[in-house]
Amino acid sequence: MMFLEFFIWGAWFVTLGTFLSQNLNASELEKANVFSTQSLGAIIAPFIIGLIADKYFNAERIFGTLHLIGAFLMYQMYNAPDVSAFYPYVLAYMILYMPTLSLANAISFRQMINPEKEFSTIRVFGTVGWIVAGLSISYLFKWDTGAGLLKNTFLMAAVASLVLGLFSFTLPKTPPVKRDTTESSSISEMLGLNALKLLGNKNFLVFFISSILICIPLAFYYQYANQFLSEIGLANPTGKMTIGQISEAFFLLLLPVFFSRFGFKNTIMLGMLAWAVRYLLFAYGNAGELAYMLIIGIALHGICYDFFFVSGQIYTDARAGEKYKSSAQGLITLATYGVGQLIGFWVAGLVSEYYKTNPTGDHFWQNVWLVPAGIAAVVLFLFAVFFRNEKATVNG
Template identity: 30%
Template structure:
């Protein structure tokens, strides 16, 4: 079988097993389990916690002791096992710990899949620069395919999303055992210090004001990514409580609408060389940050009817927000560090965005939404006012029933029900992104360098 095809299949499944639940888990959490928002924020933080140490540890193991493809296979099989167990968990606290274990198995496989691809391409005398991007883009296709399957099979709020991901992860684990062997390189010196071995020497870069500022802003922007991953789909799904939107395409296929974001990613990657050549790295970073402002602002004012274009455009600008900062940021690190610290610095960049940033964004947003943007209702009339309909509408009654609430004879509920104020949630995120953008533009002093120009020219070619 063709090597590039085998790696393409691996890349497709690598992100399929994540996309099957990542965007839709909020529907399961809030719509099926009715657990609170603070705890949900902690669930998304598990990805950040796992990203802080697991990729480094598994990288060391693959470099020194175990074939990368075997370690990769083992991690996916273990990840599958945890996913199969997740639907049995009935406590939000227990769910957090089980999900943390799942993420400790899954998150390092992202870097391992890249490593396997690089090693295999090089060993077969293929061009990594030319041949890897077309392979990697199928990962995004896999993520989109998983989202569509979860939605179209009616499982965006059910435990079946974890079974879809689990079965696929198990099959990927078995398949990975057939991949070309990637033996340990043993490049890590036995005399290397613990700091060197773990790649922590890159933290010395914080002594440089500009690098420290860049990494700090990377963390804050990394937090923004978690907000739409965590809440985007459930936000669209909750329009079903409004009668005039309940039967709309957006409500029925909210996950498919959200997948426009991933499609946009693949398209904006093609535009990066033009923007970098035209504007330079700093301005492209600022463009990415402004895209986050529009991402949240458009969500704040969008709806499935007259303002559907806002929801669609929000998904489109996501590609610019995500790709432009990741690529330009990576180029900034590449051209601002020495060969000795470059790899560690790139790892630190990912750690600040996907590690510390993810933890910060998930925990703070969960707490903030629960404390300031969740409305409590104790009677039918107040709730019907919120959804803009008569107290007898079937959508409201269905929602009340889903919450496990009974209506007493005097029109009050036997227990309080909660609804989220999505308009102000997205507005607060908009302000957050705008503040970051303005501060970055004012504080981050950077001039286009010759090294950056050469790197940009390399991308263009």
């Protein structure tokens, strides 16, 4: 289940920007509009989980149904002749896919005796699935070599979604959790808004704002990294981007060491610094003698993601206390994958549109990457100045 869940996402999302550019001749703002569907899905997902899945249906059944519908939508995306036809399907798909991330975790947790120890060994198969998808695109099928072959990624994702949808109905039964009749899940609780009280703490407020702002550089990577590597002529760009997922798994193991040795503030600042360094490497590297700069930039993904986002989840858990643990995680997810990346995708689109209409020689990609590098550096500076060092209790 976990392998296929992330295989499907990695099978088409990594190369989406390149596909939109090469196959559908999408403008920069049209790309931003398409990528924004992920954020819209993340915002809507809690309603699907909280109002439907948690109350009325077995998790594995709604999980399977969403993937079966997703297979149809993927096939329609495969057949879409232009962006205007493509957009409604990708929007509907993301609204249905994003809830499956929570459902996959819920199905897993309900079958475990000790989730803290068991879940990581299950979740790592998701990372493996993403890596296999990228390697398949570059080295097995060679779809990222041009000539419009990238549309086949949607067909591959559709088949995988169909398989997972059918397989889901064989998963262990995961019925809704019976709640006390006096309990009620308000919309504010589902969206994590109950945890807004935590923003009264200055440190948490600084972290919360930083989390939203750092998602702007993150969106540049999702939206343009594959297209950039393809256009400058790096061989097998999708396969090489899987180095980022391998790095993510590796640095996740090192995270507790950094936490205990350097503390939360320094660890998260290292994550922010990695974003700035990564984009500087992208800005000044090339596919020739400086290709190693691009590879290092990709490999920094582990530090970029783990040291900021995973550290942030741990910090949020420590600051929230028992009463607001789930609400606080929901709030951070809404702020980052919802609001932060929604802003980021549009900023990325506007920046690239600006440099396309105001060209400065052959420096288009260099100009584009210097913007998120600068944003990450500013967020790092503000966090360093306004966040007071503290000892967070880390569980597990």
